[in-house]
Structures are given as structure tokens and as C-alpha cells.
Amino acid sequence: MTRLLAAIAFAVIGVVQQPQADSILEARTAEVAAQLRCPVCQGLSIQDSPSELSQQMRAVVKDQLREGKSPDEVKAYFISKYGEWILLEPKAKGFNVLVYALPIVLVLGGLGVIAVAVRKWTRAPDSPA
Amino acid sequence: MNWKRATIAAACVVPLIILFGYGLTRDPKDIPSPLPGHEASPFALAVFAPGQPPLNRAPGDTVRLAELKGQVVVLNFWASWCLSCRDEHQILSETAKTYAGKPVHFVGVLYNDEPANGTQWIEQMGGQSYPSVNDPGARTAINYGLYGVPETYFLDVNGRIAYKATGPVNERLIRHVVDSLMAAGAK
Amino acid sequence: MLAHDSILVSMAVVLFGIVAVPVAMRTGRRGLLPYAFAAVYTNFFLVSVAAFAMVYALVTHDFSVSYVAQVGGRSTPLLFTVISLWGALEGSILFWAWVLSMYAAAVVWINSRRPGNLVPYAAATLLFVSFFFAILLVGPADPFGVVSPVPPDGPGPNPLLQNHILMAIHPPLLYLGYVGMSVPFAFAVGAMLSGEVETDDWMRITRRWTLSAWALLSAAIIAGMWWSYEVLGWGGYWAWDPVENASFLPWLTATAFLHSAMVQERRGMLRLWNLNLVVGTFLLTILGTFLTRSGIVSSVHAFTTGTIGYYFLAFIAIVMLASLALVAGNSERLRSTGRFDSAASRETVFLLNNLFLTAFMFTVLTGTLFPLVAEAIKGVKVSVGEPFFNRMSLPIVVTLLFLMGVGPALPWKAASKAELKAKLVPPAAGAGLMLVIALVAGARNVYALLAFAFAGYAAFANLREYWIGMRARRTAHGEGWGTALVRLVGGNRHRYGGYTAHLGVILVALGIAASSTFRTEYEATIKPGETISLSGHTLRLKSMWGREEPQRSVVGATLEVMDGSVVKGTMEPRMNFYPMSQAPVPTPAVRSRLLGDLYVNLQAFRPDGSNATIRVIYEPLVPWIWFGGGVVVFGALIAIFPTGRRTDA
Known part of the structure; x- marks a missing residue:
């Protein structure tokens, strides 16, 4: 068991030490690219998509980052060309807040309901709940 | 019947059904471009297919958007592997001819394709009246927010994108847009 | 005709x-x-x-x-x-x-x-x-x-559909699971119409049908992930595409039902809630079919369609309104008869489990439909994709993993303080162990660390239940470990089938957590004879080749997996060109080992074979996902087959 675990840890450490000259730029490119939607495949990000256009868009992201643009500026460039649709995650602003807030409201409300219900069910042994 | 519950349930379900009904009238693939009304990105791309006189340009010449100021520009993105490009090819080529001598400039932009394939395709299709340029790395395509081919961009005399057509264009559309842009430019 | x-x-x-x-x-x-x-x-x-x-x-x-x-x-x-x-x-x-x-x-x-x-x-x-x-x-x-x-x-x-053998397995499983959810729904409607909804008999029948459909749907989802992994060439297995979400939504509510049905069975509670889950699961299958068949949301897999969406809409409207009216009409008869002995009990954990599974479903549903809502109300096209779903679902997944450890550890009815301590503390060792491994391996993301820790906790807690049971049988009956295990599971198939399914889910969770945290990739254009390396794996491009097949042309790269100067094996990623498809369909090459996959995709190549662009991805623990899926199904099978014992009474 411990040998197996050590092997897992080892395998993973080996991965982390991957040497690469421009690995920081690569990582930043990957981070931005993962947030942009591939126009020809529709579901995937340009980071994941193997399509030619996605590869070219990744190259654009990389060039712009290398020129010193911030990730937000790169994203703004793509939004100016493709519209907000290009962002795989809608900006948490205005109407879009709903899609982020509703699940949280549901969980909090549900926790409240459960707390009240469990209290009622454990407290009153006589009255049918 | 528990009317309170029934009302709550209906309040959830009915809007959902209306939403789906609305959704059926929409096409999720039809994404409006934010570009019309904005200044078109400059480009400088090399000609690989010269076109035919009088619209021709020498192969290797660089077509720059900046030079075309004051003219209506029709940018057509295409590729030899694109099936629906075949549908519009003749229409574009013929219509462009009729605008010879007018302040209108047609440019084909090859998208994700080898110029050799493009040249061969043009030959097969019976020639193209206006020149086509190559767009290595699809930089210009991305600058124009291209989704796929064919897409056609109409630029007004001030270098603004006036209209974007997704999919094959027809003659009426080209004439309508180009003529109105020329008229606006002449004022 | x-x-x-x-x-x-x-x-x-x-x-x-x-x-x-x-x-x-x-x-x-x-x-x-x-x-x-x-x-x-x-x-x-x-x-x-x-x-x-x-x-x-x-x-x-x-x-x-x-x-x-x-x-x-x-x-x-x-x-x-x-x-x-x-x-x-x-x-x-x-x-x-x-x-x-x-x-x-x-x-x-x-x-x-x-x-x-x-x-x-x-x-x-x-x-x-x-x-x-x-x-x-x-x-x-x-x-x-x-x-x-x-x-x-x-x-x-469609070329994508004729490129892999899993296409013969995934869709039938999916339909069997998906359509199978109609049976519990039918029994629910039957129970309401026949007035038998107050008895728990229909629930027993419904639970078994749900369990079978659930097992098939679980297998289908895993097979679908495997198919994406083997065919789409991007090295992933889940992209939160509407089609994937459509298969996942009813799975979540069915999973919730399988748990909450136990509360009804044991304590006579949650009757109305369970009825809602059964009806909701069926509605979600129809909704999912509508979403993917009507072309209402954009999806890779969506079929192009004509008027079928309107038929589906009418059907959904009728079924939703009719079943909700039925449920509302019956709700007075479904009052709970039971009560809880203590908040510190398995019952409470099931309530929380149901809350988070339902919240998960709601989150995915909201995300899937939000582009439509935004367009209807604001007139803007937005995308809701992977980053959103990952961000929103991670806290939920992590909580569910934790609950999966707490639930089996807690007894029904009530637990004393001492019992709580004895049950809940030891699994922390599993959590600690996994946390250390994850930290040493270089994970720093909070959710990744929590996922590893809670997976360790849940694994420990579930395995411990087996161990406690087996130890008890050994002392009571003097059985060997093997016999004790078989008789233990045979004696309560529902329970241990459930624990087995939990272990499968934990394996899947570990596979997903590890592959998304530690995945590394590298892409390079190389000439024949040159090498590309990533995380200690070196691949040498031996040759490029092409061949004509009746239905397609194939271009492939032969890569040698090198260990120093020794060739350990070859990998052959391919690109398939179908006459009817503009884009080539990739066939990545996958070299699976216990601890991970080496995944190689041919991204592009020069027609003369002088170079190839190769993407190499190291995917830690991905095989655990497929194996874990098998364990889940095995667990469900244990629970489905009725207890072997004849009635002793």
C-alpha cells in the first residue's frame, strides 16, 4: 500500500518538474485559452480543442501575452471580435449574477429547511410532523 | 388538491415551457457579430491568386486595407475545402465584374488552406474575377471574428465594418449592401 | 411498407x-x-x-x-x-x-x-x-x-460515430438507462391513480427498477466519457456539453432517490419528496431529449432537426402539468408518519445528501439553460461552459464526497457522543494520508486538496464498514476472511452493494481529481527521427504513413516510446479523413498504465510527411475512472439481485 502511494507521489512529482524554457508563458496562455470558447466546435475551449482555428487562436493569445497584455486585455480583445459569447464563463455582472446566485440561494435555503425540519422531527414525538 | 403546491409548481413549470417555446424560434448557431459599426482591423496580405483584368493584382503584391480607404470593400473568406463556398463562388465573381471601375474592391481571403489548393480550386471553378490573398495563421480571420467559411464582410468608405454575412451570399444581398454603401459614401 | x-x-x-x-x-x-x-x-x-x-x-x-x-x-x-x-x-x-x-x-x-x-x-x-x-x-x-x-x-x-467501438456500447446503455427511468415514473403515476400511493409496496418495486436503470445510466455516462476520451482527441472526457449534462441530470436525481428511498423504507418519511424525485427524474430524461433533439441549445452532438422540437414541447408541457397536478392532488395523503430520533443520525446525512445532489442538478440545469434565458430576457448571447460548471460544482462535489464518508459511518436513529467519536474520527486517517500525498505531489488548489482528503475519508469509512462486519463474523462464526466477506455481503446486499458503489464513485473521483490537477501536456512540431518529451516520457517520431480504407483515408504517425535508447513500445495516433466531413476525425493513441495514461494526438502534419505536430498529454489516474465506473455498476448489481436466502421464517 505505502509503496503504491509512494509511487503515485513519485509519478506526480516527476510531472511537476517538467522542464520548459517558456513554461510560464505556456501556463498563462493555457489559463486564458481555457476561458475562451472554440468558435468551430462550440462546446470546447480553444485550449482543449484540437481544431486548426483553436490552435491559431491560442497562438494569438500567446503573442498578446508576450507583448505584455494582461489576461483581461486579451479576453477583451476576443470579446470585441466575437462578442461575450466567446467567454466560456459569463461575467458575474448584471443579469448574469443570477446563474451564480441561484444555486447558492438553493443550497442555503435547503440547509435552512433541513435544519427546521430536523428540529421539528426530533423535538415533538407526539404530534405527527 | 393542494392548491398552494399546485400554484407553486405551475409557477415554475409554465415559464419553463414558455422559455422552451421561445428557444425553438431561435438558432443557437446564429451568433451576432459585435463588429458592424466598428472600424475594421487593418491588414496587409499577399496576393496568391491574381484574378482577371481589370480587377487583377500581381501575385505577391500586398493588399493593404489602408490603401482602400474611400472605397467600399467586400472581404470574402473562403477555402478550397469548404463546400458552401462553391455555392457563392460564381455569384461573387460575376457580381464583382459588374462593379469594375466603380469605387468598390472585392478581395478573397483564403482561410486555413494552402495557396496551391486555392489556386487549383479557382481553376476548377472556372476562374475568379477579383484577387485572393492568403492569411497565414488566420490572424486576419480572427481579427474579423470569423466563425467559419464562407463569411463576407462589407466595409464602408470610411473603413468601418457595415455588414457581415454568414454563409453563402446571393447577388441581391451583395448589390443591396454595396450599392447602399456606395450611395452613402458619395454623399 | x-x-x-x-x-x-x-x-x-x-x-x-x-x-x-x-x-x-x-x-x-x-x-x-x-x-x-x-x-x-x-x-x-x-x-x-x-x-x-x-x-x-x-x-x-x-x-x-x-x-x-x-x-x-x-x-x-x-x-x-x-x-x-x-x-x-x-x-x-x-x-x-x-x-x-x-x-x-x-x-x-x-x-x-x-x-x-x-x-x-x-x-x-x-x-x-x-x-x-x-x-x-x-x-x-x-x-x-x-x-x-x-x-x-x-x-x-457521421464520422464521429463510426470511429470507435464504444459507439456500439454507449448509446444502447444510455437509452436503456434513460428510458428505464420511465418505469419508475409509470409506477409513480400508477400509484397515484390507483390510490396505492400511501402503501410502500409500489416504492419497493420502483426502487428496484430505478436501481437497474441507474446502473445502466451510470455505465452509459462512464462509457460516454471514455468515448470522448478515445475519439475527440483533446485528452478530456467531460466538457459539460448539453448532451452530457442531459445524461447527468436524471442520474443526479435518481441517485438522490436511491438514498432518500431508504429513509422512507426505514422511517416512513419523505414520501412526497420521493414521489417528486421519481417524477422529476423522468421529466429530466424527457427534457434532456428535448434539449438535444430540438436543436434548442448548441451542442456538438445535437442532431439537426425540423419540427420535432414542437412535438416534444407539447409532450413536455402535457406530462409536466399532468404529473404535477397529480402530485399536488395526492400530496395531502403523503404526510410523513415517522420522526427522527436525533439530528446525529444517518437520516440527517441522507437529507443533506439529497440537498446537495438536488442542488447539483439545479446548478447544471440552470447553467445549461442560462444562455437561453439570457437571450430571451436580455437579448444577449452568452456561453456557459466548463469553467462555470467546474467552479460551481466543485464545492458541491467535495461536500458530497465528505457526506459519502459520514453517512455509512453514522448509525440509523441516533448516535451517542462516544459512538460519533468512534465512528467519525478514525477515517480522518484516510483523509490525512491522501492530503499528504496530494501535497507532496504538488497540489495547492483548495478544492483539489479537499477532494483528495474527503475521498480518502470516504474510502476509509466505507472500507471500514466491511472490515467491522467481517471481523464480527469471524469472531461470531469463526469464518475465514473470504467466507466472512461473501456471507457479509450476501446477508445484506442492499447495504454492501451501496458501499461498493461508493468505492467505485471514490475511484472515479480520484481519477478526475488527479487528472485535472496533475495533467501536463506539451505540443511540438517534430521531424521523423526527432523526439518529444514530457514528464519523463520520451517519444520518437519514427515515421509518418498513410493508407486508404474503403470508407476513409487514414494518416498516422508511428511514435516509439523510449526508455533511454531502448524502445519500450510504439504508439500510433491517426487522423481519419471521411469524404463527407470537412474536418478530419482524430484517433489518439493511449498507453494505459496503473497510474496514468500517456495520451498522444496527431494535431497536424505536412502532406509530404516531413513533419508532424504532436500533442502529448500525461493523464494521471484516468484509468481509475473507467475501473471505478465498473465498480459502481458491480455494486449496483450486488444490490439488484434479491437476497439469496430463502425465507427462513
Whole structure:
């Protein structure tokens, strides 16, 4: 068991030490690219998509980052060309807040309901709940 | 019947059904471009297919958007592997001819394709009246927010994108847009 | 023609069955019921005739049949010709109708001797759903249209669907699981219409049907992930595509039901909630089909369609409103009879489990529908994709993993302080161990660390239940470990089947957590003879090659897996060019080892073979996902088969 675990840890450490000259730029490119939607495949990000256009868009992201643009500026460039649709995650602003807030409201409300219900069910042994 | 519950349930379900009904009238693939009304990105791309006189340009010449100021520009993105490009090819080529001598400039932009394939395709299709340029790395395509081919961009005399057509264009559309842009430019 | 007529006849038969059941009930002519049941069998026969006629038409390349002309091709290999039955819209509806008619026949076959009105109403409900699919088959999704003049050949199925053997496995499993959820729904409707909803008998039947459908759906989801991984070439297995979400939504509510049904069984509580979950699960299957068949949301897999969306919309509206009215009408009769002894009990954990599973479903549903909502209300096109779903679901997943450890550890009814300590503290060792491994491995993301820790906690807690049980049997009966395990599981299959499924889910979770945290990739353009390396793996491009196959042309790269100067093996990622598809379809090469996969995709190449762009991805623990899926299904199977013991009483 411990040998197996050590092997897992080892395998993973080996991965982390991957040497690469421009690995920081690569990582930043990957981070931005993962947030942009591939126009020809529709579901995937340009980071994941193997399509030619996605590869070219990744190259654009990389060039712009290398020129010193911030990730937000790169994203703004793509939004100016493709519209907000290009962002795989809608900006948490205005109407879009709903899609982020509703699940949280549901969980909090549900926790409240459960707390009240469990209290009622454990407290009153006589009255049918 | 528990009317309170029934009302709550209906309040959830009915809007959902209306939403789906609305959704059926929409096409999720039809994404409006934010570009019309904005200044078109400059480009400088090399000609690989010269076109035919009088619209021709020498192969290797660089077509720059900046030079075309004051003219209506029709940018057509295409590729030899694109099936629906075949549908519009003749229409574009013929219509462009009729605008010879007018302040209108047609440019084909090859998208994700080898110029050799493009040249061969043009030959097969019976020639193209206006020149086509190559767009290595699809930089210009991305600058124009291209989704796929064919897409056609109409630029007004001030270098603004006036209209974007997704999919094959027809003659009426080209004439309508180009003529109105020329008229606006002449004022 | 035969097949088309057989669907038309089936409609008449089905209609008779739908009418016969309530008439028999209202007028007391129960003699009609066998005829209604006969209608169910006849429908199965008639739809089978149509389905087999279609397979025959496909295999014999009868291009006068519209569906064959659409998906058939003379050069397509036989296997893919047969499975193109579900490769496009019309065929998939036919297949759906066939599976549904089979389920209806099975329900009647197994339960027809049961007294009472439950089964007839359930059968009528299934017939009602069948009728809808028959309407589709003669209307907007008619696969048996006549093509004239008969084309000499067809385009062949969608290249993505004829590129991997999993296409023969994933869709049938999916339909079996998906359509299988109609059976619990039918019993729920039957219970409400027959007034048996207050008894718990229908719940027992429903639970087993749900468990079977759930097992099939679980297998289908995992097979679908595997298919994406093996075919799409991007090294991932889940992209939160609407089609994937559609299969996941009913899985979540069905999972919630399988847990909360235990509370009803033990404590006579949550009756109304359970009924809602059963109905909701079915509605989600129909909703998912609507979303993916109507072209209402953009999806890679969505079929292109005509008017079928409107039919689905009408059906959804009718089913939603009718079932909600039924539930509301019955809700007064479904008051809880039981109570909780303590908040510190397994019951409470099940409530939380249900909350988070439901919240998960709601989150995914909201995200999937939000682009539509934003367009309807704000007129803006937005995307809701992977980053959103990952961000929102991670806290939920992590909580569920934790609950999966706490639930089995806690006893029913009430736990004393000492008991709580004895049960909840030891699994922390598992959490600590996994946390250390994750930290050493370089994970720093909070959710990744929590996922590893809670997976360790849950694994420890579930394994410990086996161990405690086995140890007790050893001391009580003096059995060996093996015998103790077999008898322990055999003695309470539901329980240990559940724990086994938990262990499978933990394996899947570890696979997903590790592959998304530690995945590394590298892409480079290399010439033959050159190498590309990533995380200690070195690949040398030996050669580029091409070959013509009847239905496609294939370009491949042969890469040697190097260990120093020793060649350990070869990998051959390929690109397949189908005449009917603009973009090539990749076939990545995968080299699986216990601790991870080396995944290589051919991204691009020079036509003269002078170089190739290769993407190498190291995917830690991905094989655990497929294996874990198998364990989940195995766990479900343990629980499905009835306890082997005859009644001792």
C-alpha cells in the first residue's frame, strides 16, 4: 500500500518538474485559452480543442501575452471580435449574477429547511410532523 | 388538491415551457457579430491568386486595407475545402465584374488552406474575377471574428465594418449592401 | 411498407390499451385488463418488427428507405452499419420507442399477476409515452420515408460515430438507462391513480427498477466519457456539453432517490419528496431529449432537426402539468408518519445528501439553460461552459464526497457522543494520508486538496464498514476472511452493494481529481527521427504513413516510446479523413498504465510527411475512472439481485 502511494507521489512529482524554457508563458496562455470558447466546435475551449482555428487562436493569445497584455486585455480583445459569447464563463455582472446566485440561494435555503425540519422531527414525538 | 403546491409548481413549470417555446424560434448557431459599426482591423496580405483584368493584382503584391480607404470593400473568406463556398463562388465573381471601375474592391481571403489548393480550386471553378490573398495563421480571420467559411464582410468608405454575412451570399444581398454603401459614401 | 404500417398499427393497439385500463377500472370490468396487457406485448412485437426492418434495410443497403439514404453507405463496415440505427435523429427515436416498448412488456410480464390497480395504470402510463414516440415516428421523425429515385449509395454515418467501438456500447446503455427511468415514473403515476400511493409496496418495486436503470445510466455516462476520451482527441472526457449534462441530470436525481428511498423504507418519511424525485427524474430524461433533439441549445452532438422540437414541447408541457397536478392532488395523503430520533443520525446525512445532489442538478440545469434565458430576457448571447460548471460544482462535489464518508459511518436513529467519536474520527486517517500525498505531489488548489482528503475519508469509512462486519463474523462464526466477506455481503446486499458503489464513485473521483490537477501536456512540431518529451516520457517520431480504407483515408504517425535508447513500445495516433466531413476525425493513441495514461494526438502534419505536430498529454489516474465506473455498476448489481436466502421464517 505505502509503496503504491509512494509511487503515485513519485509519478506526480516527476510531472511537476517538467522542464520548459517558456513554461510560464505556456501556463498563462493555457489559463486564458481555457476561458475562451472554440468558435468551430462550440462546446470546447480553444485550449482543449484540437481544431486548426483553436490552435491559431491560442497562438494569438500567446503573442498578446508576450507583448505584455494582461489576461483581461486579451479576453477583451476576443470579446470585441466575437462578442461575450466567446467567454466560456459569463461575467458575474448584471443579469448574469443570477446563474451564480441561484444555486447558492438553493443550497442555503435547503440547509435552512433541513435544519427546521430536523428540529421539528426530533423535538415533538407526539404530534405527527 | 393542494392548491398552494399546485400554484407553486405551475409557477415554475409554465415559464419553463414558455422559455422552451421561445428557444425553438431561435438558432443557437446564429451568433451576432459585435463588429458592424466598428472600424475594421487593418491588414496587409499577399496576393496568391491574381484574378482577371481589370480587377487583377500581381501575385505577391500586398493588399493593404489602408490603401482602400474611400472605397467600399467586400472581404470574402473562403477555402478550397469548404463546400458552401462553391455555392457563392460564381455569384461573387460575376457580381464583382459588374462593379469594375466603380469605387468598390472585392478581395478573397483564403482561410486555413494552402495557396496551391486555392489556386487549383479557382481553376476548377472556372476562374475568379477579383484577387485572393492568403492569411497565414488566420490572424486576419480572427481579427474579423470569423466563425467559419464562407463569411463576407462589407466595409464602408470610411473603413468601418457595415455588414457581415454568414454563409453563402446571393447577388441581391451583395448589390443591396454595396450599392447602399456606395450611395452613402458619395454623399 | 411493412415497417411503417407496423408503427401505424401499433398506434391503434396502444390507444386501445390506454383507453381499456381506465374503462376496466371505472366500470369494474377487470376482464378487459388481460387485453390491455396483450396490447403492451403486441406493441412490443410491432415496434420490434419496425426496428428489425430498419436494421435489415441498413444491412442490405436499401437506399429507398429515407433513413438508410441518410446514414447508410456501402463502404461502411457492417458493425457501424448496424449501429447507425441510433446514429441520427429518426433512428434514435425508433430505437428509443423500441426500448420503451420492451420495458413496458417486461413490466407487465414481471408484475401482471400482482393484484390491485397499480400495474394496469403503470402499463397504461408506459403506453401513453409509447404513443408519443409512435406519433414522432409517423410524423416529424419518420425513418421509413420513401426515396425516389433510389440513390446508388449513401454518405455513411457521421464520422464521429463510426470511429470507435464504444459507439456500439454507449448509446444502447444510455437509452436503456434513460428510458428505464420511465418505469419508475409509470409506477409513480400508477400509484397515484390507483390510490396505492400511501402503501410502500409500489416504492419497493420502483426502487428496484430505478436501481437497474441507474446502473445502466451510470455505465452509459462512464462509457460516454471514455468515448470522448478515445475519439475527440483533446485528452478530456467531460466538457459539460448539453448532451452530457442531459445524461447527468436524471442520474443526479435518481441517485438522490436511491438514498432518500431508504429513509422512507426505514422511517416512513419523505414520501412526497420521493414521489417528486421519481417524477422529476423522468421529466429530466424527457427534457434532456428535448434539449438535444430540438436543436434548442448548441451542442456538438445535437442532431439537426425540423419540427420535432414542437412535438416534444407539447409532450413536455402535457406530462409536466399532468404529473404535477397529480402530485399536488395526492400530496395531502403523503404526510410523513415517522420522526427522527436525533439530528446525529444517518437520516440527517441522507437529507443533506439529497440537498446537495438536488442542488447539483439545479446548478447544471440552470447553467445549461442560462444562455437561453439570457437571450430571451436580455437579448444577449452568452456561453456557459466548463469553467462555470467546474467552479460551481466543485464545492458541491467535495461536500458530497465528505457526506459519502459520514453517512455509512453514522448509525440509523441516533448516535451517542462516544459512538460519533468512534465512528467519525478514525477515517480522518484516510483523509490525512491522501492530503499528504496530494501535497507532496504538488497540489495547492483548495478544492483539489479537499477532494483528495474527503475521498480518502470516504474510502476509509466505507472500507471500514466491511472490515467491522467481517471481523464480527469471524469472531461470531469463526469464518475465514473470504467466507466472512461473501456471507457479509450476501446477508445484506442492499447495504454492501451501496458501499461498493461508493468505492467505485471514490475511484472515479480520484481519477478526475488527479487528472485535472496533475495533467501536463506539451505540443511540438517534430521531424521523423526527432523526439518529444514530457514528464519523463520520451517519444520518437519514427515515421509518418498513410493508407486508404474503403470508407476513409487514414494518416498516422508511428511514435516509439523510449526508455533511454531502448524502445519500450510504439504508439500510433491517426487522423481519419471521411469524404463527407470537412474536418478530419482524430484517433489518439493511449498507453494505459496503473497510474496514468500517456495520451498522444496527431494535431497536424505536412502532406509530404516531413513533419508532424504532436500533442502529448500525461493523464494521471484516468484509468481509475473507467475501473471505478465498473465498480459502481458491480455494486449496483450486488444490490439488484434479491437476497439469496430463502425465507427462513
